[in-house]
Amino acid sequence: MEKGYFITGTDTNVGKTWATVALMRYFKQQGKSVVGMKPVASGCFIEQGMPRNLDALLIQKNASVQVSYDVVNPYAYQLPVAPHIAGMKNPVELANVLAKFEQLKTLADVVLVEGVGGWYAPINNHQDVSDLALALGLPVILVVAIKLGCINHAKLTFQAIVRSGLVCAGWIAVCTEPELLCLDSNIQTLNALLNTPMLGVLPFMESVDFDILSTQLTLC
Ligand SMILES: Nc1ncnc2c1ncn2[C@@H]1O[C@H](COP(=O)(O)OP(=O)(O)OP(=O)(O)O)[C@@H](O)[C@H]1O
Numbered sequence: 368m369e370k371g372y373f374i375t376g377t378d379t380n381v382g383k384t385w386a387t388v389a390l391m392r393y394f395k396q397q398g399k400s401v402v403g404m405k406p407v408a409s410g411c412f413i414e415q416g417m418p419r420n421l422d423a424l425l426i427q428k429n430a431s432v433q434v435s436y437d438v439v440n441p442y443a444y445q446l447p448v449a450p451h452i453a454g455m456k457n458p459v460e461l462a463n464v465l466a467k468f469e470q471l472k473t474l475a476d477v478v479l480v481e482g483v484g485g486w487y488a489p490i491n492n493h494q495d496v497s498d499l500a501l502a503l504g505l506p507v508i509l510v511v512a513i514k515l516g517c518i519n520h521a522k523l524t525f526q527a528i529v530r531s532g533l534v535c536a537g538w539i540a541v542c543t544e545p546e547l548l549c550l551d552s553n554i555q556t557l558n559a560l561l562n563t564p565m566l567g568v569l570p571f572m573e574s575v576d577f578d579i580l581s582t583q584l585t586l587c
Pocket residue numbers: 376378379380381382383384385386422483484541542543544569570571572573
């Protein structure tokens with residue numbers, strides 16, 4: 368692995384997966400091989416008796432090489448609730464996640480890891496997403512869904528990332544709503560408040576095209 372990033376967001380449902388897949392396409396267009404991971408997922412359907420999560424499947428599908436599902440997503444919980452509740456019977460063990468991550472690192476130039484929920488979402492009864500990111504030791508990309516309330520959430524999350532001792536490599540604006548009053552001013556405000564580069568603005572897409580989204584991203 369040359370590069371790896373941990374993708375977090377201001378909340379659940381803010382565009383982390385879409386941004387992660389757009390980043391995977393971006394790196395592929397740069398001639399890099401990419402794999403991804405969604406170590407902890409809650410909200411799964413059952414396929415041939417096994418729990419499967421849509422984020423993890425999308426990340427698996429967009430990898431440059433074939434990776435088995437349990438490496439991409441070692442913790443797949445059926446209930447769409449906080450992981451420490453959904454995973455009560457099989458709680459997340461970071462050592463297991465790290466072992467899978469080590470496997471992925473040998474497979475590609477770039478490894479992207481999507482978190483679950485926001486920065487302090489619990490992953491088990493004593494650890495949260497920040498502990499997961501810290502254990503992986505990756506620079507963090509912050510995804511912000513541009514909507515009313517996002518300035519507060521983005522500032523809080525950015526401060527928390529920095530306080531965790533990790534580098535924030537940049538932030539991505541995702542337009543998850545078809546129309547937002549004063550979109551540009553919101554983005555300008557976030558840019559002024561977040562002391563990290565903006566990596567791109569992903570436009571609202573009624574029907575997603577990850578290649579189009581990837582053209583909106585720039586990472587040094
Ligand atoms: N660029 C976009 N244009 C339109 N809708 C979008 C865009 N990005 C995200 N969305 C909408 O927001 C939803 C949530 O996006 P996404 O699944 O990437 O969020 P998430 O932060 O990964 O959520 P989770 O916490 O469940 O992992 C998508 O299903 C889609 O409906």
